[in-house]
Amino acid sequence: MVAYVKNNFLLVPIIVLLLFVVSSYARFSTKVTKDEISDICTQKDRDINELVCFEVLESIPGIATRNHSDLAKFLIKYDSQKFSDMMKQFQSLENSTTDRSSKGSYHVCSETSDLAIGCFDTALTSLANKDYLTLYYNVGCTMTMAGTCRDELSTVVKANPQLFKDISFVRDVAFIVLMRTFM
Ligand SMILES: *[C@@H]1O[C@H](CO)[C@@H](O)[C@H](O)[C@H]1NC(C)=O
Numbered sequence: 001m002v003a004y005v006k007n008n009f010l011l012v013p014i015i016v017l018l019l020f021v022v023s024s025y026a027r028f029s030t031k032v033t034k035d036e037i038s039d040i041c042t043q044k045d046r047d048i049n050e051l052v053c054f055e056v057l058e059s060i061p062g063i064a065t066r067n068h069s070d071l072a073k074f075l076i077k078y079d080s081q082k083f084s085d086m087m088k089q090f091q092s093l094e095n096s097t098t099d100r101s102s103k104g105s106y107h108v109c110s111e112t113s114d115l116a117i118g119c120f121d122t123a124l125t126s127l128a129n130k131d132y133l134t135l136y137y138n139v140g141c142t143m144t145m146a147g148t149c150r151d152e153l154s155t156v157v158k159a160n161p162q163l164f165k166d167i168s169f170v171r172d173v174a175f176i177v178l179m180r181t182f183m
């Protein structure tokens with residue numbers, strides 16, 4: 001009985017996931033509309049900074065002529081660049097900090113940024129190969145990395161508040177990619 005119930009529980013997420021993946025095949029080739037951009041950025045139940053969201057999406061050249069695959073690609077490249085800038089900043093903070101604990105935290109953040117960049121690289125390849133499940137996991141990976149870094153930073157006594165904003169920002173952008181292509 002217990003085994004039966006367990007197996008059924010396992011089945012449900014797989015079916016839901018398959019539905020997401022199948023439905024997202026259609027999503028990728030459709031054009032991004034102005035209404036949609038507005039919808040993405042103004043969802044009240046989501047943890048997204050509206051101002052940042054509009055700023056990023058409106059910076060995409062010819063956004064209204066693009067499909068969702070293009071949108072995801074642009075946002076992934078954009079976010080990867082941001083992580084790369086953050087990584088340099090964390091490396092330099094790690095080098096200049098003498099406090100051992102803070103140094104360790106900056107080290108974790110520079111490592112997680114590096115890992116996130118790797119996940120974005122894989123995400124771009126899987127997007128090109130239309131391997132949307134791998135895409136999903138790898139964009140999710142960057143959000144996990146951002147979360148890990150943020151938790152580490154919160155242990156640094158004199159962490160620059162801008163760093164927290166930067167991390168929320170990259171996390172928001174990754175979230176937009178997931179939301180737009182899979183939900
Ligand atoms: C999206 O549009 C680009 C051209 O802007 C095209 O190369 C690509 O194949 C399209 N992707 C899908 C999934 O339709």
Ligand SMILES: *[C@@H]1O[C@H](CO)[C@@H](O)[C@H](O)[C@H]1NC(C)=O
Pocket residue numbers: 088091092095
């Ligand atoms: C930090 O220090 C390492 C080792 O000394 C050095 O290779 C690296 O370039 C430095 N990075 C920055 C951003 O200062």
